[in-house]
Amino acid sequence: TIDADRLWSTIIETAHFGGTEKGGVRRLTLSEEDRQVRDWFRAACEAAGCTVSVDGLGNMFALRPGKDMTKPPLGIGSHLDTQPTGGKFDGILGVMAALEVVRTLNDAGIETEAPICVCNWTNEEGSRFAPAMMGSAGYVADLPVSDILARTDAEGISVGAALDAIGYRGTEEVGARKFSGFLELHIEQGPILEAEGLPIGVVEHGQGIIWYDGRISGFESHTGSTPMHLRKDALAALSEIVLAIEALAKAHGPNAVGSVGEAVIARPSRNVIPGEIAFSGEFRTPDAAILDALDKALQTQVKEIAARRRVDIRLDTIWRKEPTHFDPAMTGAIAAAADRLGLPHRPIVSGAGHDSFHLATVVPTAMIFVPCKDGVSHNELESAKPEECAAGANVLLHAVLAVAGG
């Protein structure tokens, strides 16, 4: 079994890179804080005997040799970037547990058949640059590398420029590294395991995701002297869209969600009717047909709102990720590892997106979930217990031994 204390102390130690007052982490992808944790990760992997290389999107690969170097390595890991007000576990647990697996194998003097590769994928969060799971999207060629490098953040800085700024545009060709499979440990980010008192979730499916960028153009005018029926109020139109997205998701429940995360009024003033608003929105569901239905219904409602309110509304689909179905042999290996360790488990659907969704399109892939407090994530209060993290890391260790051969 892994060293639970060592795993916990790497999580606590690296949480200082971008650590916030409230105990969370603000480590936006390709920021200075991201550079710091990447430098730490590289040094820690090298100290554990791995060879580290970086590809053209900043994805980091730490290779631990196996007995049979003709076999492609088994990939394990996750991401080290966070939300603007994120927690200490989202992504981080998966990378630290993968490192802990390597350290445990070293301590036990175990050489696996296939090599093992610990991965840190670039921009999983999708908050600074859209879409999410960007590094792994490039890796599986779901998006062209040139397209990704040209994406910009709110300040107009491109992914390429941000990679150069922190010195993490590597020389390895994106996608050249081949794996035999991929395993990722992650906190659930939802309430199910905690509610059912289960330490392990075996992730069988991942929700499909659709992301929108929207812009409403009404007309700025005086809040006091413009009669109600002559207004073109962009904020009132947005309000209808927010509630429409919410109502559509609820109507397709319990396995659909939808929300608007960002909305910015251009040139706001108390006594000016909002004339222009930019916003982002999304739907998620494990069922592709429902994703289609939600998208279609929203587009129809947006058209109706625009016509009735005499405002222009652009609603662009900037990303669509189809639902993910993980590999039965890999989920079986995870369930068997949990059984061997005497850890109760259940199959589960991932509400959040993960790099494994992309990996699953090219190699046998699966994920292990552990509970987190109140199911809260994307919040500085995100929390998981040392023993919960350790249980997940032990399942990862045993699944790695089963899949890579140990």
Next chain:
Amino acid sequence: TIDADRLWSTIIETAHFGGTEKGGVRRLTLSEEDRQVRDWFRAACEAAGCTVSVDGLGNMFALRPGKDMTKPPLGIGSHLDTQPTGGKFDGILGVMAALEVVRTLNDAGIETEAPICVCNWTNEEGSRFAPAMMGSAGYVADLPVSDILARTDAEGISVGAALDAIGYRGTEEVGARKFSGFLELHIEQGPILEAEGLPIGVVEHGQGIIWYDGRISGFESHTGSTPMHLRKDALAALSEIVLAIEALAKAHGPNAVGSVGEAVIARPSRNVIPGEIAFSGEFRTPDAAILDALDKALQTQVKEIAARRRVDIRLDTIWRKEPTHFDPAMTGAIAAAADRLGLPHRPIVSGAGHDSFHLATVVPTAMIFVPCKDGVSHNELESAKPEECAAGANVLLHAVLAVAGG
């Protein structure tokens, strides 16, 4: 009659102080642009033979002597500050027309019985610092001067510091200057005069105004993995408030309006459910009882929304201005002046707030409205024709002669 070309050229000339690409003006109160136009105004008034003084809130008074200097002057004027994306006429027409009245009297060698005082009131717009009509509020002691000086803008700069920064904290005691009456010319900022083809509105009433500052505290969490029924979405709560304000105003129509002008999500991210939003809102109606009813209904609905959505909502009333009823003798003088000039007119209610609302609480006061294009104001496209401005200035001139004695 006034010199229509001279009036127009002062409007166009001063529109350069803060002029925008789209032909509007961005001249926030007490900004560098405001200092420039104030310097211009002081020089122009002095050149027209007036004595200019500034009070402790930056209100500017340009006195033209009369035959009987024991009589308090008749105040005329408006304001020179604008919205962040404002027009060339809102407030400005009233000050420039007052200056034009003085110039016309000079050219004609007319000395009025009572002195005349051209006024430029500080922060009428209420966009940088709340509330609106701030300088005149201090002048009539509707708000304590110390309270006003301590109000801050979004950057935390106080009114006092902003006055000092542009050198316009004057030495005259606020409220010490006494008037015998006050007259203000303004664009209507609404669609009625244009729709009815009338050049002059005689403003008999002003709407009551209530301004709110609100804050919604929900809970930030993951948009993908948080089930709909567990969310505390601050933006969804705001959306209901925006639509409630709109629906309440419509239900009390046609003479009630309501809207939300500002809304800012704290720490926004695409895949984070908005946890905290600050917003501003307002209602206006000429009927105090309806203002009460709107306020009460909103407070009730906000409580219901907060309870149902399990979010905290603070809704503070930061300003309430009772409806204004202008002086019948002053409105009569305006109507008579318009009749003398052969200009058709109608009584009208002011949708926007004006410094005259405050002046009306201490001296006989009234306002003249002229049409503006499509009723649009608080927009860079705000527009009025030279002949429309001249008609209003002529009515002002003749009303001044009647009231001040010429």
